[in-house]
Amino acid sequence: MANIPLRNYQRNIEEMIAGGNIDNALSACQTILEKFPKNFHTYQILGKAFLENQQLDLADRVFDLVLN
Numbered sequence: 001m002a003n004i005p006l007r008n009y010q011r012n013i014e015e016m017i018a019g020g021n022i023d024n025a026l027s028a029c030q031t032i033l034e035k036f037p038k039n040f041h042t043y044q045i046l047g048k049a050f051l052e053n054q055q056l057d058l059a060d061r062v063f064d065l066v067l068n
Helices: 006-019 022-035 040-052 054-065
Strands: none
Touching: 006 022, 006 040, 006 054, 022 040
């Protein structure tokens, strides 16, 4: 991960998802979560990426985690 503010990096990930670049978005989310494992917003983005990738079971698990 480059030296950019976390919020900017998360916006970049959301743009990846909107552009259909789901695999890179998932990888970027994992990179953030390795360093910040409790980052709520990244889990939301991860769930959205799973939804866009039709991985509904994984999206469900992530969103359950967010809600708890």
